[in-house]
Amino acid sequence: MGGRGDAWQRPPGRADPVYEDGPRLTGLEGVVDKDLAAAILARDVEAAVLLILTNVAGVYRGYGTDHAELLRRLPAGEAEELLGAGELGEGSMGPKVRAAVDFVRAGGERAVIAELEDATRALAGDAGTAVHA
Numbered sequence: 001m002g003g004r005g006d007a008w009q010r011p012p013g014r015a016d017p018v019y020e021d022g023p024r025l026t027g028l029e030g031v032v033d034k035d036l037a038a039a040i041l042a043r044d045v046e047a048a049v050l051l052i053l054t055n056v057a058g059v060y061r062g063y064g065t066d067h068a069e070l071l072r073r074l075p076a077g078e079a080e081e082l083l084g085a086g087e088l089g090e091g092s093m094g095p096k097v098r099a100a101v102d103f104v105r106a107g108g109e110r111a112v113i114a115e116l117e118d119a120t121r122a123l124a125g126d127a128g129t130a131v132h133a
Contacts, residue, residue, distance in 0.1 A: 058129030
């Protein structure tokens with residue numbers, strides 16, 4: 001196997017999205033939600049902590065306003081309320097918080113959303129926003 005005459009084989013675990021177009025399969029473009037994918041992977045390997053790194057210090061209530069408040073601890077229920085109220089940007093913090101909630105609801109101890117430079121401190125509980133059940 002692997003010689004020039006052999007048919008190419010897809011690596012295990014890889015699949016490209018397609019749809020049936022008459023007698024052939026036609027490829028589709030897709031976007032992977034990296035935060036959700038990380039949460040699923042962390043859940044499946046039974047990780048205790050999910051660390052989501054971003055370019056801000058953590059989750060803010062009132063982000064972009066004069067009254068923005070960094071939330072250091074965020075219960076999953078409160079996070080869901082913020083998501084439902086549209087408080088968190090759908091193209092920015094929303095998917096991160098949703099993934100964090102999914103992770104802790106699936107049994108993870110906590111998920112931490114923090115700035116890249118604060119990764120070590122965030123794991124120690126000294127930076128970022130800790131989402132918990």
